[in-house]
Amino acid sequence: MSRPIVTFTSDFGTQDWFVGVVHGVLAAHAPDSPRVDLDHAIAPGSIAHGAFVLEAAASDFPPGTVHLAVVDPGVGTTRRAIAVQARGQFFVGPDNGLLEYALASPEAKVYELTEEQWFRRPVSRTFHGRDVFAPVAAHLAKGVPIASFGPRVLNPVRCTRTEPQLDGDTLLGHVVFIDRFGNALTDLTAAALAQVFGDTPDEKYEVAVLERRVRGLARSYGDAPVGALVAIVGSSGRLEVAQVGGDFANRLGVGEGDPVTVRVLPEG
Amino acid sequence: MSRPIVTFTSDFGTQDWFVGVVHGVLAAHAPDSPRVDLDHAIAPGSIAHGAFVLEAAASDFPPGTVHLAVVDPGVGTTRRAIAVQARGQFFVGPDNGLLEYALASPEAKVYELTEEQWFRRPVSRTFHGRDVFAPVAAHLAKGVPIASFGPRVLNPVRCTRTEPQLDGDTLLGHVVFIDRFGNALTDLTAAALAQVFGDTPDEKYEVAVLERRVRGLARSYGDAPVGALVAIVGSSGRLEVAQVGGDFANRLGVGEGDPVTVRVLPEG
Amino acid sequence: MSRPIVTFTSDFGTQDWFVGVVHGVLAAHAPDSPRVDLDHAIAPGSIAHGAFVLEAAASDFPPGTVHLAVVDPGVGTTRRAIAVQARGQFFVGPDNGLLEYALASPEAKVYELTEEQWFRRPVSRTFHGRDVFAPVAAHLAKGVPIASFGPRVLNPVRCTRTEPQLDGDTLLGHVVFIDRFGNALTDLTAAALAQVFGDTPDEKYEVAVLERRVRGLARSYGDAPVGALVAIVGSSGRLEVAQVGGDFANRLGVGEGDPVTVRVLPEG
Numbered sequence: 177m178s179r180p181i182v183t184f185t186s187d188f189g190t191q192d193w194f195v196g197v198v199h200g201v202l203a204a205h206a207p208d209s210p211r212v213d214l215d216h217a218i219a220p221g222s223i224a225h226g227a228f229v230l231e232a233a234a235s236d237f238p239p240g241t242v243h244l245a246v247v248d249p250g251v252g253t254t255r256r257a258i259a260v261q262a263r264g265q266f267f268v269g270p271d272n273g274l275l276e277y278a279l280a281s282p283e284a285k286v287y288e289l290t291e292e293q294w295f296r297r298p299v300s301r302t303f304h305g306r307d308v309f310a311p312v313a314a315h316l317a318k319g320v321p322i323a324s325f326g327p328r329v330l331n332p333v334r335c336t337r338t339e340p341q342l343d344g345d346t347l348l349g350h351v352v353f354i355d356r357f358g359n360a361l362t363d364l365t366a367a368a369l370a371q372v373f374g375d376t377p378d379e380k381y382e383v384a385v386l387e388r389r390v391r392g393l394a395r396s397y398g399d400a401p402v403g404a405l406v407a408i409v410g411s412s413g414r415l416e417v418a419q420v421g422g423d424f425a426n427r428l429g430v431g432e433g434d435p436v437t438v439r440v441l442p443e444g
Numbered sequence: 445m446s447r448p449i450v451t452f453t454s455d456f457g458t459q460d461w462f463v464g465v466v467h468g469v470l471a472a473h474a475p476d477s478p479r480v481d482l483d484h485a486i487a488p489g490s491i492a493h494g495a496f497v498l499e500a501a502a503s504d505f506p507p508g509t510v511h512l513a514v515v516d517p518g519v520g521t522t523r524r525a526i527a528v529q530a531r532g533q534f535f536v537g538p539d540n541g542l543l544e545y546a547l548a549s550p551e552a553k554v555y556e557l558t559e560e561q562w563f564r565r566p567v568s569r570t571f572h573g574r575d576v577f578a579p580v581a582a583h584l585a586k587g588v589p590i591a592s593f594g595p596r597v598l599n600p601v602r603c604t605r606t607e608p609q610l611d612g613d614t615l616l617g618h619v620v621f622i623d624r625f626g627n628a629l630t631d632l633t634a635a636a637l638a639q640v641f642g643d644t645p646d647e648k649y650e651v652a653v654l655e656r657r658v659r660g661l662a663r664s665y666g667d668a669p670v671g672a673l674v675a676i677v678g679s680s681g682r683l684e685v686a687q688v689g690g691d692f693a694n695r696l697g698v699g700e701g702d703p704v705t706v707r708v709l710p711e712g
Numbered sequence: 713m714s715r716p717i718v719t720f721t722s723d724f725g726t727q728d729w730f731v732g733v734v735h736g737v738l739a740a741h742a743p744d745s746p747r748v749d750l751d752h753a754i755a756p757g758s759i760a761h762g763a764f765v766l767e768a769a770a771s772d773f774p775p776g777t778v779h780l781a782v783v784d785p786g787v788g789t790t791r792r793a794i795a796v797q798a799r800g801q802f803f804v805g806p807d808n809g810l811l812e813y814a815l816a817s818p819e820a821k822v823y824e825l826t827e828e829q830w831f832r833r834p835v836s837r838t839f840h841g842r843d844v845f846a847p848v849a850a851h852l853a854k855g856v857p858i859a860s861f862g863p864r865v866l867n868p869v870r871c872t873r874t875e876p877q878l879d880g881d882t883l884l885g886h887v888v889f890i891d892r893f894g895n896a897l898t899d900l901t902a903a904a905l906a907q908v909f910g911d912t913p914d915e916k917y918e919v920a921v922l923e924r925r926v927r928g929l930a931r932s933y934g935d936a937p938v939g940a941l942v943a944i945v946g947s948s949g950r951l952e953v954a955q956v957g958g959d960f961a962n963r964l965g966v967g968e969g970d971p972v973t974v975r976v977l978p979e980g
Contacts, residue, residue, distance in 0.1 A: 203480060215727075396838065399789060421757060471748060519932060519934065570947045
């Protein structure tokens with residue numbers, strides 16, 4: 177029996193009952209699928225924040241997983257509702273760029289959700305998470321073919337970011353997320369570092385955030401003394417800057433969007 | 445195999461392990477029932493807040509759902525523990541008004557929880573969520589008849605609210621909840637508006653909260669420009685007042701209990 | 713079919729996607745095991761806090777339960793990863809004292825996690841919750857024998873606390889946790905009180921926190937008027953001091969580590 181995981185990401189927070197109601201729809205229609213809350217602390221209405229979380233976390237889930245995502249400031253307007261098949265998984269949400277991680281795949285197939293027989297009816301004007309997206313996600317998890325929900329869409333709304341740039345011998349990126357420990361995650365991936373700097377030894381790197389410079393890439397937070405700043409390739413394959421046992425971002429005033437530079441120290 | 449959803453609502457918050465321990469009891473006794481957290485951010489001891497959440501959310505769940513609710517400032521005293529069969533669902537919690545949504549149904553059947561063989565023993569003095577309510581909810585979900593848990597109760601404690609009033613041509617209600625987006629939910633339902641104002645066109649309505657007046661009922665938040673105030677019938681069938689892309693309640697100092705009025709604008 | 717509960721405790725918070733990703737690993741490898749979040753609000757890096765939560769809550773779960781716990785400031789260093797069989801349950805986490813509740817059992821059997829075929833690969837440097845601990849917890853839940861994961865460990869790292877002391881006729885302990893209601897939980901258990909004071913009647917006790925004295929042990933919070941201070945043996949078998957309907961700890965400035973004394977009032 178196939179019973180893929182259904183994940184759920186939203187900007188609903190956990191102070192209200194909205195997350196629970198969506199889970200009720202999932203549990204009613206796909207009771208055998210494990211349900212996993214990915215993140216409900218997306219800043220209200222922040223499509224970029226939600227898109228980043230899907231990009232950081234979706235690949236940690238197995239093939240066939242259905243990712244339900246609802247950051248939907250345009251609910252009730254003419255914005256489309258879509259489902260995307262990409263990267264061996266499914267993604268369901270509004271057509272506003274939130275599903276960028278899926279859409280960025282060259283093999284992505286996008287479908288508009290128009291077949292109302294799959295919806296919870298009547299469809300409210302303000303809560304398509306409950307009435308449209310969750311029922312479709314549940315039916316996808318139960319094996320309903322994605323083409324059953326509506327026609328192909330060829331021009332989905334995209335959510336593109338500034339890509340890291342190479343300036344002379346310096347790679348320029350940005351802080352994209354501050355985690356609970358105050359670590360600053362960047363948009364510089366291990367793959368990008370390898371492409372630009374080849375097999376430079378870890379100790380030859382210099383990473384700078386605002387005016388703070390860190391020499392070398394660490395292998396773990398625990399390898400440096402408490403209080404030290406470290407740069408490290410973290411669990412999602414991105415360069416992070418952190419203070420061991422501290423709260424780097426809050427103490428130094430680093431925030432999302434701040435520039436990050438990486439270069440290789442000259443010999444000697 | 446029947447395996448109804450069990451929802452769980454409490455004022456336990458999510459900083460401690462109490463919610464998890466209750467889930468452990470549910471999972472141990474009813475492992476096949478999907479468990480859904482409805483809301484654990486009920487203000488500590490606020491029976492009215494908990495009752496409102498059940499009223500707003502319970503009907504979104506399928507028939508047979510078991511709603512476990514624990515807001516229980518009188519735990520350990522002589523307050524009764526009850527289970528209620530109403531509206532095609534089951535409700536389990538303290539007899540202090542928390543289950544008002546169920547009790548308000550004319551067909552509600554109420555049972556006191558006295559048959560200790562269903563409890564977790566020894567029963568503590570302070571944590572009946574774990575020791576009394578969760579085991580009973582789990583056994584209800586497994587199909588134990590509700591009359592097995594104890595005798596009928598004919599005088600359960602009620603939690604009545606001030607009903608909306610008609611004053612001349614103006615309907616008077618109150619803000620009952622501020623959600624995460626700062627939207628102010630009221631106790632004025634779509635049904636009440638229809639009863640008082642018939643099929644008045646949406647644009648003829650005027651809604652006022654404190655001194656702020658909003659003309660017309662919107663069809664979606666996205667139909668008005670960012671910053672605009674809108675009045676809308678939201679996903680739980682209640683009149684809400686919101687600021688598009690903003691935080692109405694915090695910016696304008698609106699809080700629970702504030703008066704809301706609705707009238708129809710004169711012609712011309 | 714055996715399908716034990718898997719609990720999950722961490723210092724990850726719920727602002728990020730890390731808890732969800734770990735659930736994904738559990739759901740992928742042990743889809744039939746109920747998953748229960750015990751507590752993710754452990755203070756970042758606080759091994760003692762995490763150890764206390766396991767001590768307070770683990771025994772509420774049935775035999776065979778697998779407790780996954782990740783408070784891991786030394787991730788990526790040479791600290792060992794371990795699994796422990798103790799008290800009829802399993803515990804998986806870093807070898808840093810976090811699993812003290814299990815280790816304190818004389819029958820505890822401790823195994824180092826070295827057999828990489830059970831891990832998620834490649835193993836990151838910074839997220840062993842996802843890559844090491846969750847896969848092992850899931851496989852334990854599926855019935856893989858604990859000795860499959862690596863060799864016995866005879867000198868696990870311990871996290872010992874100051875034990876309560878008897879000073880003349882006064883029992884000295886400490887506040888170990890402030891819960892959401894502002895109740896101060898202590899390290900003085902019902903068993904310790906019984907051992908020191910025998911069957912002293914409840915009303916003869918005097919409990920003091922900082923300079924606040926409370927006479928008698930209450931049977932429930934609801935037995936005293938709102939505002940009153942009460943001392944009570946709570947749901948986890950520990951002496952608690954609380955203010956009825958209030959927030960004892962915040963109002964009186966009581967915090968973790970503050971001394972608590974218990975004595976028996978003289979006759980007359």
